Amino acid sequence: MLAYIARRVLLMIPTLFGIMVINFFVTQAAPGGPVETLLARIKGEYVDPTARFGGGEGGEIRNQQQQQTLEDRGAPSKYRGARGLDPEFIKEIERQFGFDKPIHIRFIDMMGRYLRFDFGNSYFRDRKVVDLIIDKFPVSITIGFWTTLFTYLIAIPLGIAKAVKDGTRFDVWTSAAVIIGNAIPEFLFAIFLIVVFAGGQYFHWFPLRGLLSPEYSQYGFTACATDLGCIRDYFWHLTLPLSAMVIGGYAGLTMLTKNAFLDEINKQYVITARAKGLSDGRVLYGHVFRNAMLLVIAGFPGALIGILFAGTVFIELIFSLDGLGLLGFEAALNRDYSIMFATLYAFSLLGLFIGLISDLTYTIIDPRIDFETREV
Numbered sequence: 158m159l160a161y162i163a164r165r166v167l168l169m170i171p172t173l174f175g176i177m178v179i180n181f182f183v184t185q186a187a188p189g190g191p192v193e194t195l196l197a198r199i200k201g202e203y204v205d206p207t208a209r210f211g212g213g214e215g216g217e218i219r220n221q222q223q224q225q226t227l228e229d230r231g232a233p234s235k236y237r238g239a240r241g242l243d244p245e246f247i248k249e250i251e252r253q254f255g256f257d258k259p260i261h262i263r264f265i266d267m268m269g270r271y272l273r274f275d276f277g278n279s280y281f282r283d284r285k286v287v288d289l290i291i292d293k294f295p296v297s298i299t300i301g302f303w304t305t306l307f308t309y310l311i312a313i314p315l316g317i318a319k320a321v322k323d324g325t326r327f328d329v330w331t332s333a334a335v336i337i338g339n340a341i342p343e344f345l346f347a348i349f350l351i352v353v354f355a356g357g358q359y360f361h362w363f364p365l366r367g368l369l370s371p372e373y374s375q376y377g378f379t380a381c382a383t384d385l386g387c388i389r390d391y392f393w394h395l396t397l398p399l400s401a402m403v404i405g406g407y408a409g410l411t412m413l414t415k416n417a418f419l420d421e422i423n424k425q426y427v428i429t430a431r432a433k434g435l436s437d438g439r440v441l442y443g444h445v446f447r448n449a450m451l452l453v454i455a456g457f458p459g460a461l462i463g464i465l466f467a468g469t470v471f472i473e474l475i476f477s478l479d480g481l482g483l484l485g486f487e488a489a490l491n492r493d494y495s496i497m498f499a500t501l502y503a504f505s506l507l508g509l510f511i512g513l514i515s516d517l518t519y520t521i522i523d524p525r526i527d528f529e530t531r532e533v
Contacts, residue, residue: 158520162513162517165516166513169510173502173509174268176501176505177264177268177501180501181267189492190256190492191281191493191494192250192256195280195281196250254280271499271502276495276499276502277499279495279496280493280494280495281491282493286500289496293479293481296473296479296480297480297481299368300402300472300473300480301469303399304403304406304469305406307399308402308410309410311403312406312408312410315414316410316412316413316415316417317414317415317418319331319332319415320415320416320417320419321418321441335411337408338405338411339408341404342405343405344472344475347397347401347475348475350400351475351476355397363393366476366478367478368391368395368478369394370394373387373390397476401475402469414449417449418445418449421445421448427440427444427445469481469482470483470485484496485500488500
């Protein structure tokens with residue numbers, strides 16, 4: 158097992174390097190960049206692309222911070238609205254962003270800092286990228302955790318019931334719910350929930366944005382954990398985003414669970430166990446469950462990381478939740494490369510380790526699996 162873990166860890170190095178190389182050079186080849194974005198801001202020609210999405214909570218504060226960053230970078234007021242800028246001033250901006258160096262030198266410098274987990278400062282927020290990630294992390298982790306938990310709590314029992322009652326009316330009617338879950342994108346269902354339940358057209362039962370009301374948000378999640386009223390307020394805000402996320406994930410997991418159980422139920426050892434007079438419950442939960450759940454449970458770490466860092470982007474935008482998804486989205490639109498590449502590096506590294514943990518989970522569920530004989 159130790160040899161397998163060592164091989165996987167060594168394999169992460171070229172994998173992570175390849176991810177960074179491809180994304181770095183593809184991004185550099187795209188039109189526009191942080192220098193062009195900053196110059197457009199100075200000349201008053203820049204239109205914030207995140208404004209149409211509401212900008213999340215604290216959008217006005219971020220705009221003020223970005224304006225202050227312009228002044229800190231030495232952008233004189235006489236340049237605002239001017240037709241052109243002094244070439245020396247443009248070169249100074251390029252030097253501050255590091256764009257005065259060749260592209261391969263910039264990549265080497267960036268990877269050298271990232272190996273020390275030095276992600277630098279945001280180009281337009283004038284804060285350390287690590288601090289920004291830490292600030293946004295609680296929102297994304299809470300959405301990811303609860304979504305994964307409720308998805309598994311719904312999908313696994315439903316999938317087992319569908320496998321046991323395969324071909325019955327229950328299986329047919331629940332298949333309709335699964336089809337709906339597969340057919341409706343989570344962001345579209347989120348809009349539907351807002352229109353119906355958040356004051357869009359019919360009812361105003363739930364809040365439209367945020368995870369805490371203003372009277373609680375100033376205390377943060379840590380202080381909220383000891384206040385019953387704050388906890389109720391938190392789950393009240395979480396209801397609609399969580400509902401939208403769950404419907405986007407339970408359908409696939411339900412069918413995976415059903416197919417895994419059907420495959421095991423039809424095997425010879427199940428027929429033999431029934432022939433010996435064992436009850437259906439003992440056969441199902443004493444023999445079938447462990448083998449069938451191997452694939453489902455071992456995929457839990459990967460499902461969590463997928464929901465946490467990829468699946469919440471649209472939900473955070475729609476419900477104005479200031480988390481990692483919204484942070485990455487705004488960084489991409491604003492060409493804030495420092496945030497883009499730092500989050501890509503951190504999340505890719507985390508994803509690779511999560512993949513290793515997923516493999517090791519197999520051995521916990523089924524000790525018969527031996528990775529020592531497996532070639533990577």
